[in-house]
Each structure stands twice: as structure tokens, then as C-alpha cells.
Amino acid sequence: MNIRQLKGFAAVMDSGLISKAADEIGITQPAMSKMIKQIEDELGIRLFERSRGRLFPTPEASYLKNVANSVLNQLNEATRFLQDYGNMRAGDLRVMSIPGPSLFFLPNLINEFVPALSQVNASLMAWNSSSIVNWISNHQSGVGIVEIYDPNPFLRLETLDLRCACALSKSHKLAAKEILTPEDLSQESLALIVSDHPLFEDIQAVFKAAKCPMNIKFQSDLFVPQFAMIEDRGLIGIIDPINIRNYEIYSGRSDNIVFRRFEPRVGLKLTVVSPSLRPLSALENEFRSVLVGELTKIAEPVLR
Structure with a gap:
């Protein structure tokens, strides 16, 4: 029958x-x-x-x-x-990320992506890069953001280079300049990412090439804590576009901190990872496209 x-x-x-x-x-x-x-x-x-x-x-x-x-x-x-x-109004959306993007950038993106009153079950986990790579490799599902990663036969990888900018108080004397260089910052107090981070090594290299000292007064393993030091103590940070977006979201686009182009170029390299052995669901595949598109759009930030 x-x-x-x-x-x-x-x-x-x-x-x-x-x-x-x-x-x-x-x-x-x-x-x-x-x-x-x-x-x-x-x-x-x-x-x-x-x-x-x-x-x-x-x-x-x-x-x-x-x-x-x-x-x-x-x-x-x-x-x-x-x-x-x-129609992407039902299903499971699993997103994993290193901590920085998971603070405000990804929750905001997921909120915009998931339709209101839908049957989508979304989850966001903040892990280190190795844990994310291992989970997606083993389960062959989900979308993740990790630090730049070597080729892996179990993963589809797309690496993006996000141009960093200087973050400083709007009242700082250097806020009047459109472009800042190591020479401009050589006498300034800096708030930077921790020394074992690849971005710190790139920043250190451009200062060394310019024969300029780095006067580091504050370091943290996340960028967001640096904003308080920049705003309250007049330090200058070198910040990636995701954390510029984090600041705009949590501060309500406050103009207490302004962002200026830093030359020569230094960038935060991130990789979007997803399974390579099994297709993603339509929902996760579309979110992956939206995520890559958003990261590509902010890779060269429009500064204010």
C-alpha cells in the first residue's frame, strides 16, 4: 500500500x-x-x-x-x-569560535541570521583553535572560526587577513592624524595582545623594521579589555576589525574611541573551518557563506 x-x-x-x-x-x-x-x-x-x-x-x-x-x-x-x-527556518546551527569573535560579533551575526519565531536551534561555543578543529573533524558538522591553520583533509578551510587599525581616545593628540606609523607610536604607551600571539609578532616586526621602540603598558589575551585602558588611560591599541565591531556593538557606537589606519599593514589572520567529508546542512552552509561574507566585508575596515 x-x-x-x-x-x-x-x-x-x-x-x-x-x-x-x-x-x-x-x-x-x-x-x-x-x-x-x-x-x-x-x-x-x-x-x-x-x-x-x-x-x-x-x-x-x-x-x-x-x-x-x-x-x-x-x-x-x-x-x-x-x-x-x-527555507532555513528549522534545524541546528552549531557555531564554534576562539573567544574574541564569540563576545559580541558572532552573537550579533547569529541574531541577524536566524529568523524570528523560527525553529532553529543555535549554539555558540568559545573554545581554543585545536578543540574546534578536533570537534569539527570528528563530527563533520558545524562552522568554526580559528586562528590560521594548516591544511587538513577533514576540513574545508578559508583564511582571511583582517587589517588592524590603531584605537585611541578621541581626545588623544594623535587622533587628528588619519594614518599612524611606528614612528608616531614610538613615544606612546601601548595596549597590545599578549606576546605569544601571532599578531604581536607581526606588530613587533614592523616596529623593529622601523627601528622604533615599543612602550607596552598593558597586554591581554583578548582585545576587549584593552578598550578600557585606551579610553581611561590614553593608551593606544592595534586592534583587528572583529574587535572594532565588538566595541561598536557593546558601546552602542560610542565615539569615545576612534580608529585610525596603521601603516605598514598588519593583519589578524583567521580561518573559517567546516567539514570537508560530509556536506553541511542548508542552514549551516548558508551561515558559513554569510560569515565569510561579513569577514570579507570588514577585512579592510571603514574607520571613523
């Missing part, structure tokens, strides 16, 4: 008339009569007694109707769910 036969049988049970049931599912009356006969022959039972032009269901038909209702309801529910899934 197939789904079409179940629908035809259920229509006959609901209407009690072959003609009305045939119209309901879009076939002729003889075709509907033949369908009911085929079901009876297949099951070896009589489903209806005929009297005065109407059909009266047997006890076996009543039992089959309960089964048909259950099957058709599950089919309708599955159809609705998969349509929502295809």
Missing part, C-alpha cells in the same frame, strides 16, 4: 462517498473505486459495505483509518519540517 492509496482511502472514510473523495484527491470516480478494490485485494479484507449509494466502513476499515491518520500526519509534519529546514 502506498501513500496515494492511504490518502484516497482516508478521503473515502471522511466523506463516505466515492465521488466526493475522488474530487478531493483529483482522480476520476472509477479510478477511486479501483484504488479501494486494490487495497482490499492486497489486504485480503473487505473495507466497506455498500448500501443505498453510500459506503459504510467495516471494523477493519476503522482500524486502518487510525493507522492512515497517524502515517499521514507524520508525513505532513515531516514535510513541513523539511520545507522549513530547506
Whole structure:
């Protein structure tokens, strides 16, 4: 017995008339009569007694109707769910990231991406790069942001180079300049990422090449704590676009801190990771595209 036969049988049970049931599912009356006969022959039972032009269901038909209702309801529910899934209004969205992007940038992006009142279950985990790579490699699902990573046969990798900018108080004397260099910063107090971070090594290299000292007064493993030192103590930071966005989100686009281009260019290199051995769901694949697009858009930040 197939789904079409179940629908035809259920229509006959609901209407009690072959003609009305045939119209309901879009076939002729003889075709509907033949369908009911085929079901009876297949099951070896009589489903209806005929009297005065109407059909009266047997006890076996009543039992089959309960089964048909259950099957058709599950089919309708599955159809609705998969349509929502295809329209990205249902499903699981797993996002993993190193801590910085998970503070404000990713929650804001997920909030904009997931439709209101949808059936999407979103999760965001802040882990280190190795844990993210291991999880996605083993489970072959999810989307992650890690520090630049070597090629991996289990992962699809897309690395982006996000140009950093100087962050300083709007009242700082150097805020009047559009471009800042190591020479400009050589006599200033700096707030920077910790010394074992790849970005610190790149910053250190450009200062060394310019033969300029680095007067570091504050270091942290996240960029966000640096903003308090920049705003309150007049330090200058060299900040990536994600954390510029973090600041704009949590500060309500306050103008207490301004951002200026830093030359020569230094960038924070991040990699978007996803499985390579199994396709992502439509939902996660679309989010991955949105994430890469957003990172590409802010890679060369518009400064204010």
C-alpha cells in the first residue's frame, strides 16, 4: 500500500462517498473505486459495505483509518519540517569560535541570521583553535572560526587577513592624524595582545623594521579589555576589525574611541573551518557563506 492509496482511502472514510473523495484527491470516480478494490485485494479484507449509494466502513476499515491518520500526519509534519529546514527556518546551527569573535560579533551575526519565531536551534561555543578543529573533524558538522591553520583533509578551510587599525581616545593628540606609523607610536604607551600571539609578532616586526621602540603598558589575551585602558588611560591599541565591531556593538557606537589606519599593514589572520567529508546542512552552509561574507566585508575596515 502506498501513500496515494492511504490518502484516497482516508478521503473515502471522511466523506463516505466515492465521488466526493475522488474530487478531493483529483482522480476520476472509477479510478477511486479501483484504488479501494486494490487495497482490499492486497489486504485480503473487505473495507466497506455498500448500501443505498453510500459506503459504510467495516471494523477493519476503522482500524486502518487510525493507522492512515497517524502515517499521514507524520508525513505532513515531516514535510513541513523539511520545507522549513530547506527555507532555513528549522534545524541546528552549531557555531564554534576562539573567544574574541564569540563576545559580541558572532552573537550579533547569529541574531541577524536566524529568523524570528523560527525553529532553529543555535549554539555558540568559545573554545581554543585545536578543540574546534578536533570537534569539527570528528563530527563533520558545524562552522568554526580559528586562528590560521594548516591544511587538513577533514576540513574545508578559508583564511582571511583582517587589517588592524590603531584605537585611541578621541581626545588623544594623535587622533587628528588619519594614518599612524611606528614612528608616531614610538613615544606612546601601548595596549597590545599578549606576546605569544601571532599578531604581536607581526606588530613587533614592523616596529623593529622601523627601528622604533615599543612602550607596552598593558597586554591581554583578548582585545576587549584593552578598550578600557585606551579610553581611561590614553593608551593606544592595534586592534583587528572583529574587535572594532565588538566595541561598536557593546558601546552602542560610542565615539569615545576612534580608529585610525596603521601603516605598514598588519593583519589578524583567521580561518573559517567546516567539514570537508560530509556536506553541511542548508542552514549551516548558508551561515558559513554569510560569515565569510561579513569577514570579507570588514577585512579592510571603514574607520571613523
